[in-house]
Amino acid sequence: MSTETVPDSETVQLTNGLSCSVPSDSPLAKLLRTQRTWEGPDAKARLGILRSAKSVAIVGASPNPARSSYFVGTYLQQSSDYRVYFVNPRADTILGQKAYPDLASLPEVPDIVDVFRKASDIPQVLDDALAVGAKTVWVQLGIWNQEAAEYGESKGLTIVMDRCIKIEHARFHGGLHLLGFDTGQITARKTIR
Numbered sequence: 001m002s003t004e005t006v007p008d009s010e011t012v013q014l015t016n017g018l019s020c021s022v023p024s025d026s027p028l029a030k031l032l033r034t035q036r037t038w039e040g041p042d043a044k045a046r047l048g049i050l051r052s053a054k055s056v057a058i059v060g061a062s063p064n065p066a067r068s069s070y071f072v073g074t075y076l077q078q079s080s081d082y083r084v085y086f087v088n089p090r091a092d093t094i095l096g097q098k099a100y101p102d103l104a105s106l107p108e109v110p111d112i113v114d115v116f117r118k119a120s121d122i123p124q125v126l127d128d129a130l131a132v133g134a135k136t137v138w139v140q141l142g143i144w145n146q147e148a149a150e151y152g153e154s155k156g157l158t159i160v161m162d163r164c165i166k167i168e169h170a171r172f173h174g175g176l177h178l179l180g181f182d183t184g185q186i187t188a189r190k191t192i193r
Helices: 027-034 043-052 068-079 119-132 146-154 165-172
Strands: 009-013 019-023 055-059 083-087 097-100 112-115 136-139 158-160
Touching (some): 043 158, 055 068, 119 136, 119 146, 146 158
Parallel strands (some): 055 083, 136 158
């Protein structure tokens, strides 16, 4: 009688709500572990976050005009009523404002901590946000760390992830153009060239 070693298995949750057991080292298990199952606030809740906020701290802000954080900072300064703070320990000023080395150095607790850092840095930013008493962490478009989002929520934070605060703000305030620029016009007509 042979006793074969059965590979370790894990139960995975499928998108249809069912679950099944698969070998832990199987390609299917690896694929399913990469699937996004966490869901953040819906559009109505994101609008509520943006409407109630008075201040935004941009963590990972850059003084380089080619970086997306610079573009978002410019937009927030010019197209919103938010008090905008730039957090970058290697910069003195960004967009004509003082840059702060960390969240703890800000003159107030920001309503939204907008994050332009790589996914592996998100847990540290969440801990920093919790330490200063921030309530919402907004992780920019293209950045995803599901475990960090779940951790942040378990600590009482509101987490928005893989969404651009500039795009969302413009969308809710009628200024979103195909390229992401505020045109000042709202129209459904295509421009004839």
